Amino acid sequence: MRRLAIAAAVLFAMLVPLRAASSTTWGIDMTDLWWNPGESGWGANISHQQDVIFLTLFVYGADGKARWYVAPAMVSGLASQGADHQYTFAGELIEASGPPLGDAFDAQGVARRVVGTATLQFSQAEAATLSYSVDGTAVTRAITRQTFRQDDLSGAYAGTVMSRPYSSGCATLAGGGGATEFSITHSGSSIRIAATIGTRACEITGAYTQAGKMAQVNGLVACENGLRGLFRAWEVEGNYRGFMASYFADFGAGCMEAGRMGGMRRY
Numbered sequence: 486m487r488r489l490a491i492a493a494a495v496l497f498a499m500l501v502p503l504r505a506a507s508s509t510t511w512g513i514d515m516t517d518l519w520w521n522p523g524e525s526g527w528g529a530n531i532s533h534q535q536d537v538i539f540l541t542l543f544v545y546g547a548d549g550k551a552r553w554y555v556a557p558a559m560v561s562g563l564a565s566q567g568a569d570h571q572y573t574f575a576g577e578l579i580e581a582s583g584p585p586l587g588d589a590f591d592a593q594g595v596a597r598r599v600v601g602t603a604t605l606q607f608s609q610a611e612a613a614t615l616s617y618s619v620d621g622t623a624v625t626r627a628i629t630r631q632t633f634r635q636d637d638l639s640g641a642y643a644g645t646v647m648s649r650p651y652s653s654g655c656a657t658l659a660g661g662g663g664a665t666e667f668s669i670t671h672s673g674s675s676i677r678i679a680a681t682i683g684t685r686a687c688e689i690t691g692a693y694t695q696a697g698k699m700a701q702v703n704g705l706v707a708c709e710n711g712l713r714g715l716f717r718a719w720e721v722e723g724n725y726r727g728f729m730a731s732y733f734a735d736f737g738a739g740c741m742e743a744g745r746m747g748g749m750r751r752y
Contacts, residue, residue, distance in 0.1 A: 511535050511536050511561075512536075513607070513720060514698075515531050515533040515605075515613075516531055516533045516698070517531055517631070517697035518530055518531075518630070518631045519531055519615075519629065519630055519631060519697070520628060521627060521629070522629065524626070526545075527543060527544045527545065528628075529628060531605070536560065536561040537559060537561065537574075538556075538574045538576075539555070539556070540555065540556040540576075540603055542556070542603070552580070552619075553580075554578050554619065555578070555579050556577060556579065556602075557576070559574035559575055560574065560576060562574070572605075574604070575602065575603065575605075576602065576603060577601075578602055578603040578617055578619065579599055579600065580600045580619075581595060581598075582595070582596050600620050601617060601618030601620065602618055603615070603617040604617070610719065611629055611697070611699055612628075613628050613629070614626070614627055615628050629696060630696040630697025630699060631697055635673075636700065636723050637671050638669045638693075638723045638728055639671045640668075640752065641666075641667070641668050641752060642667040642669070642727060642748030642749060642751060643664075643748055643749055644664075644665050644727070644746065644747050644748020645664055645665050645747070646658075646659040646744060646746040647659075647662040647745050647746070648660075648661060648744030648745075649661070650740070650741070651740075651742065652739045652740050652741065655738070656710070656712050656740065657712075657736070657740070658706055658712065658734050658742050659682050659742065659744060660682070664683065665680055665681065665682045665746065666680070666681045667679070667680050667748045669728075671693065673693075674693050674694065675692070675693065676689075676690070676691060676704075677690050685709070685710065687708040688706070688708075689704060689705070689706045689716050690704050690705055690707075691703050691705060692704060698722060699720055699722060700721040700722070701717070701718065701719045701721060702716070702719075702721060703717050704716055704717075712736060713736065714734050714736035715735045716732065717733050718730040718746075719731055726750055727747060727749040728747055728750075729745070729747030730745065730746055731743075731744070731745050
């Protein structure tokens with residue numbers, strides 16, 4: 486599994502669309518509820534549209550009372566450090582005050598004050614570093630997506646697998662890809678994906694780990710033609726319409742395959 490993890494990390498930058506054209510297809514969707522598991526009681530709501538993040542930060546002030554701050558226009562950037570690629574977003578952090586909610590709301594009574602800046606740096610789809618300042622006080626925290634209910638991907642799907650091998654002349658899971666029928670059995674941390682890619686039948690079994698709206702699958706793939714290997718899927722997302730994911734398979738002897746897969750739910 487260590488070999489698979491290292492190879493997947495190297496390919497991560499090649500597989501992720503860093504600058505696409507429209508809403509959230511620009512890159513990884515960071516929309517979620519984020520927190521630090523070791524510091525329950527505060528957190529951040531992140532809403533991601535195209536190349537801008539709207540951050541809502543709920544924390545505590547020096548008096549121990551709740552404080553809300555917003556960074557409504559955190560603009561994207563990309564910082565590169567050797568082979569590592571990181572999404573970055575930065576913008577002004579604002580504190581607001583206004584009239585209490587009642588029968589009528591007077592928008593003229595709302596006051597906004599810039600208290601500092603906020604920066605989000607994502608090292609991967611499920612982890613980030615949040616840095617912000619309020620009136621000169623600087624804070625830096627590691628945050629991750631918060632999971633409060635696990636998805637269930639069980640079902641039948643019609644979709645596709647798009648792939649590319651990373652060495653010539655090796656047998657691969659998808660052989661370039663094509664129309665695919667998926668049958669998924671999912672219970673807790675255990676998942677089984679039966680995929681028929683054209684006439685090639687393969688089975689993926691492994692451990693399912695969810696972080697907020699995203700998940701990972703780590704396990705094995707086995708095909709009827711005798712092909713066997715290690716399998717990893719990440720940025721796994723599902724809803725009532727279907728699922729999608731990026732994946733990487735390592736069949737040994739330098740034969741590797743990377744791609745994307747997904748399908749629309751049949752029922």
